[in-house]
Amino acid sequence: MPHPLDDLLRRIDPEGTILDVGCLNFAQVRRANQLGLTKFKHFGVDYSESADVPPGFQFAKVDLNQERLPFDDDKFDLVIASHVIEHLALPIPFFADCVRICKPGGLLYFEAPSERSLLLPGMPFDREKFFSISFFDDPTHMYRPWTPQAFYRLTRYFSCEPLKVGHLTSWKHRLAFPIILAYALVTKNGKWLEQCVWGAVGWSSYLMVRKPIDLLGQPSFKYYIPKR
Secondary structure: OOOHHHHHHHHOOOOOEEEEEOOOOOHHHHHHHHOOOOOOEEEEEEOOOOOOOOOOOEEEEOOOOOOOOOOOOOOEEEEEEEOOHHHOOOHHHHHHHHHHHEEEEEEEEEEEEOHHHHHOOOOOOOHHHOOOOOHHHOOOOOOOOOOHHHHHHHHHHOOOEEEEEEEOOOHHHHHHHHHHHHHHHHHOOHHHHHHHHHHHHOOEEEEEEEOOOOOOOOOOOOOOOOOO
């Protein structure tokens, strides 16, 4: 199953602007390049600085628990926040700020640990490599995981269009789960254990969003319950 981000990267202007919030390993630059999309203008922010910033990449060090995103309104064709929102004390204002800097008609992608990450035990080995199979393995996770429904509702509260929500799963990992799990446990391989568990159970939830074409800047939060 292709990653949802592959679809979003192919939808935007091939010379468009992308912001990667939480960009420390620069995975989105590699993903775009692997798809042959090499003309994007890449921007990124993170809590920590890196010595390996790719050529042409515009990086800013930002503490998102203290600061807003340091960009003008309506700037980016695509805003990516993968495994960021669960680290923030104020996730709802953060979501609004991501929408603010996205162009009208632009796209956003969010990913975070799902409710299924609460059902699993902690990582039993390879602890020095910081792999996770439980939501609680990362001490910087705050308050709550994110269900697809929570992502969907948050999008509607800000009058944006949820294109797709769900759990990130892999049929390959599900088919091979008994074999990979046994191998990972016997060899005490944290990377294999994390990958097979995440793909098999849907450890992460994701959200694909479009900002309305007539919406400039940051939308207002409007809590409501629809007619049922």
